[in-house]
Amino acid sequence: MPDPKGLKIETMRSTLSRARGLGAANTGVQEWWMQRLTSLALIPLTLWFVFSLVQLTGAPYAVVHAWAGTPIHATLLLALIAITFQHMRMGVQTIAEDYIHGTTVRLTLTLAVKAASLLLALAATIAVLKLAIAG
């Protein structure tokens, strides 16, 4: 909108700030993009995991144990664990940010989710590594 003096201010952002593309939070679209990348990766991993579980239904301990310890299955399990927990952490955090307006509760919940997803991911990773390496 031109003003009477002919001075035209369309944005308060500097050109450098726009070129950096990091936005007001200074992290850009990293989190948004990672949510998409992780969901894309989880499509084949989920199909593989559910298909495997369905085939292992009712199998004795030794069979399930041997299945998880194979290098290829252990690799896919580790990928599934890492990506699932990252996806989960971002998803739950987004929900907390959208619906919880009190800073204390939101921050507490966010940190609790971060801690829980990290610990669960580590526990699952160590379990798979033990299955793959120690048997």
Add this chain to the structure above:
Amino acid sequence: MRDVRDVQMLGRTSDGRLVQRPLSGHLSVYLDFDMVMSVGHRITGCALAVGTIVLVWFLVALASGESAYASVSWFLRTPVGYFALFGWTAALWYHFCVGIRHLIWDTGRMYDLPSVHRSRGVILGATAGLTLLTWLIALL
């Protein structure tokens, strides 16, 4: 602009260009099926987050030995365990299907209402089909 109320949806990009912003649903005025499906994506996401605890329990028990594995195996075969597993598969396939539609939406496709209405039928059908298929293969 087709309606005078659209004026509420005007906003500016960071470049200063005028654009039409999407308007959030007025939950206290109306609630349609697509809004329920949208919140369903978040609810199933949270349910799946809780379900990861069972996944970790399963993997840790498998690595710990036969007696630990027997306890998780026993739990999954109780009525509560079956109910949780069934809920987990249904939530997983729902979240899976809606998630794929979200990825398609991110490319700018299928955003119009007729496409949304068509795809919701596909999503509900695929969720039911995949859940049934999973259990049929698992139990037969």
